[in-house]
């Protein structure tokens with residue numbers, strides 16, 4: 001039920017953090033992996049690690065703000081592996097600033113990666129998945145898909161958008177047998193959140209104290225949910241947004 005042998009997955013931003021945690025899970029379940037991110041050095045070492053699981057893995061330098069880069073990544077993946085079965089839209093950034101000090105350019109650059117890039121990737125894989133009889137799309141949201149963040153307004157707006165976009169695509173492509181779901185990470189130890197402890201020590205303390213499972217998450221906490229949402233085990237699950245948060249969103 002959870003076997004991904006002969007399936008091919010593209011993971012955007014899969015060269016580190018949560019994306020690599022997801023890629024490890026998919027690779028261990030048997031999938032071929034395409035890591036799509038900008039930093040080629042990070043991608044090379046992530047590919048090497050995935051190969052130790054016996055997976056076929058490649059890195060393709062990709063910038064999700066550039067539609068031609070997205071198209072090229074998709075066509076290279078199809079040429080290499082014959083088609084695409086799984087898309088994980090994980091690439092994301094945050095710019096932390098009070099709203100009254102937030103520049104228009106910063107607001108836009110967060111939207112371009114977190115929401116527009118995610119939409120364009122979905123749109124561009126649709127035809128291949130639909131022609132092959134179906135597929136799985138997993139979009140990465142956030143606790144900011146649910147809660148407001150006074151210190152990261154563009155991030156929260158983009159992640160709220162990810163959930164609504166996920167629901168809309170799930171409805172639009174249900175007849176194509178494409179299941180579209182979102183994962184909402186809680187507070188996870190990665191490069192993205194590393195500055196919080198030193199730059200925002202009060203926030204770090206507040207967050208740490210209200211996680212019911214009493215620890216921050218790790219990239220490995222995303223392997224299992226990704227395998228579930230990428231596999232036949234979730235064939236009647238679509239349009240959902242599943243928190244992986246140690247209970248943060250229900251406390």
Ligand SMILES: NC(=O)c1ccc[n+]([C@@H]2O[C@H](COP(=O)([O-])OP(=O)(O)OC[C@H]3O[C@@H](n4cnc5c(N)ncnc54)[C@H](OP(=O)(O)O)[C@@H]3O)[C@@H](O)[C@H]2O)c1
Pocket residue numbers: 012013014015016017018019036037038039040042062063064065090091092093113140141142143184185186187188189190191192193
């Ligand atoms: N950590 C958390 O607590 C947390 C909580 C909620 C949601 N999330 C979400 O989880 C996802 C992964 O974040 P993370 O915490 O694992 O942080 P991370 O380690 O910084 O990973 C982000 C990834 O996105 C890639 N990326 C950024 N801009 C890109 C672009 N224009 N084109 C292609 N790839 C790009 C980066 O790779 P390159 O720099 O090589 O391009 C990087 O691998 C993000 O969507 C984030 O919003 C994280």
